[in-house]
Amino acid sequence: MVHLTVHLVREVELCGPICFRWMYPFERYMKVCKGYVRSKRHPEGCIAECYIAEEAIDFLAELLLDDKTVGIPKEKYIVDKPTSGATVESVYGKEFQQAHLCVLQNTDEFRSYFLEHMEHLKREFPKYKKNKKWLLDKQNKTFGQWVKERVESQLAEPGCDIPEIVRWLADKPSNEVPKFSGYQIGGCNITLSFAMIFGRHKAVGFIWLPKHLK
Known part of the structure; x- marks a missing residue:
């Protein structure tokens, strides 16, 4: 294998860095295609069907990205504000x-x-x-x-x-300090449960309800 140190240098000079030419990206994509298979009798058809559906979704997502959707105007969600009544607490x-x-x-x-x-x-x-x-x-x-x-x-x-x-x-x-059980921040609704507000849980999360999907 000593000769590889000679040939690999020459190969890099002619073709460029190997990270742009190796086969690992294609092998990873083969795993994605394998996940498309729903019927082992017709694997090619399953892969083609899922691939076309994915391409169609990406195309429509880019096409409709700038279009206005029917419903509540987006400008309504620009203002950040609480969505519930205030509970005053002394700190x-x-x-x-x-x-x-x-x-x-x-x-x-x-x-x-x-x-x-x-x-x-x-x-x-x-x-x-x-x-x-x-x-x-x-x-x-x-x-x-x-x-x-x-x-x-x-x-x-x-x-x-x-x-x-x-x-x-x-x-x-x-x-x-006024406390609220719900907030509207960045176009998303954040709702706090009863246990979160009164400190019954040490590690808590938020419920995100996005109004606009991009």
């Missing part, structure tokens, strides 16, 4: 802190505040300035209260120009 402690922190971390206007707070922690706790995990945990616990005091001090300064979204989010949201 406190660690859960409230984590929710507020998550909103701040995903708001671009607070990036500079996170960097400033990290430098503040390094100066206040110099012996931990190289411990990234400790600094991150400390920031997650104290950032909400720190940024509230920081924004209040900036508002007290004359001529301050702070975006309105920073003022609202830094002041912390209300502890009263």
